[in-house]
Amino acid sequence: MNSIKASIYVxxxxxxxVFGSKNLLLFFFLINFLIxxxxxxxxxxxxxxxxxxxxxxxESGTIGAVFMIGxxxxxxxxxxxxxxxxxxxxxxxxxxxxxxxxxFTSISTSYIGIIISRALIGIAEAAYxxxxxxxxxxxxxxxxxxxxxxxxxxAMAFGAASGYIVSGIMIAYATWRIxxxxxxxxxxxxxxxxxxxPDAKYVNPDSKLLEEDVKNPKKKEIxxxxxxxxxxxxxxxLFIVFGNAALNFATGALAFWCPTYILQVFDLPIEYTxxxxxxxxxxxxxxxxxxxxxxxxxxxxxNPVKNVxxxxxxxxxxxxxxxxxxxxxxxxxxxxxxxxxxxxxxxLLFCTIAPVNGLIMRVVxxxxxxIAIALQMFISHLFGxxxxxxxxxxxxxxxxxxxxxxxxxxxxxxxxxxxxxxLLQKSK
Numbered sequence: 001m002n003s004i005k006a007s008i009y010v011x012x013x014x015x016x017x018v019f020g021s022k023n024l025l026l027f028f029f030l031i032n033f034l035i036x037x038x039x040x041x042x043x044x045x046x047x048x049x050x051x052x053x054x055x056x057x058x059e060s061g062t063i064g065a066v067f068m069i070g071x072x073x074x075x076x077x078x079x080x081x082x083x084x085x086x087x088x089x090x091x092x093x094x095x096x097x098x099x100x101x102x103x104f105t106s107i108s109t110s111y112i113g114i115i116i117s118r119a120l121i122g123i124a125e126a127a128y129x130x131x132x133x134x135x136x137x138x139x140x141x142x143x144x145x146x147x148x149x150x151x152x153x154x155a156m157a158f159g160a161a162s163g164y165i166v167s168g169i170m171i172a173y174a175t176w177r178i179x180x181x182x183x184x185x186x187x188x189x190x191x192x193x194x195x196x197x198p199d200a201k202y203v204n205p206d207s208k209l210l211e212e213d214v215k216n217p218k219k220k221e222i223x224x225x226x227x228x229x230x231x232x233x234x235x236x237x238l239f240i241v242f243g244n245a246a247l248n249f250a251t252g253a254l255a256f257w258c259p260t261y262i263l264q265v266f267d268l269p270i271e272y273t274x275x276x277x278x279x280x281x282x283x284x285x286x287x288x289x290x291x292x293x294x295x296x297x298x299x300x301x302x303n304p305v306k307n308v309x310x311x312x313x314x315x316x317x318x319x320x321x322x323x324x325x326x327x328x329x330x331x332x333x334x335x336x337x338x339x340x341x342x343x344x345x346x347x348l349l350f351c352t353i354a355p356v357n358g359l360i361m362r363v364v365x366x367x368x369x370x371i372a373i374a375l376q377m378f379i380s381h382l383f384g385x386x387x388x389x390x391x392x393x394x395x396x397x398x399x400x401x402x403x404x405x406x407x408x409x410x411x412x413x414x415x416x417x418x419x420x421x422x423l424l425q426k427s428k
Contacts, residue, residue: 133357231371322348
């Protein structure tokens, strides 16, 4: 026992001196920035890709959806591997694959080539994203966990906005291919550094996982299928995840199709469209994400059950408010009114990100956080932003773009139902 404590002490000192929690938060912020840069860059680059490869709307939607296959399926597997290997090594392997896959995207000259490269991006992100969220939560100080998550997730706004802006500029003045080379070059040094970081429990000396390691150094490994079964029998967890899936459906459809929608419905120049969406995303993303995390931590008590109920009530309220604004945004023909409604919807979407992810980790045990986040990624993407670009593209081909975007609003009503069901479960 003394040797274990001594080893932990050395690792703690090493983690604090080289990879302090605040430095690591910035590090993960930068990686998340590039991850979400890619998410919107592919959608914003679509006009250029469609022109080069001569593909239709449905095939364009498939490009947005295919990356989710490997991302969804392999996320739980990579999360389970965290019990066997250092989390830094697992995440680094995914980030290196991300670099190679984006190089492949930039040089692809066929529709099949783009499909393969985007599928590989999904596998790469599965190795990173399934672990990084619980890593940030574990190293965050008690009482500020949701706010730390909101800082981490606010990188989504910077990344998504930059993806829109840079892609729009490249299409207008150069070629969409340069965008993905920029991504690859930028991510490479971060992927190498990621291999060196210690496990999160050594960064935060108050970590409950660290306490468990001291008490039970020879902890028996639990099979992945058994871990998943335990989570699937947790009704509160499931309802929260399916509520998040409904939000992901809307978010995925908007992120992928919004630039094309604005170009066709309002007939605006692509550089103006991407710059405007990018600016709106930066402002709403930062304010919305940080506000959501701060509100949840503001109402935190010493009663875990009450904390979950309060968070769910806040989330339900936010989703209810955003529903009418989304309806107005999709039916208006006024450009200014559309952007006002779109700004409000984006702000409210970002408000729910940190609270929902924090909730998922509060309704499971400490040692199940990583697999819980990874499984929710599988479920929420399978029923959310994996099919939504394809489905909305299919509706566009059958009807028109405005009707297809109006149908996105339905997802918010499903989100409200699932979050209310989760609240009822926890109230029993």
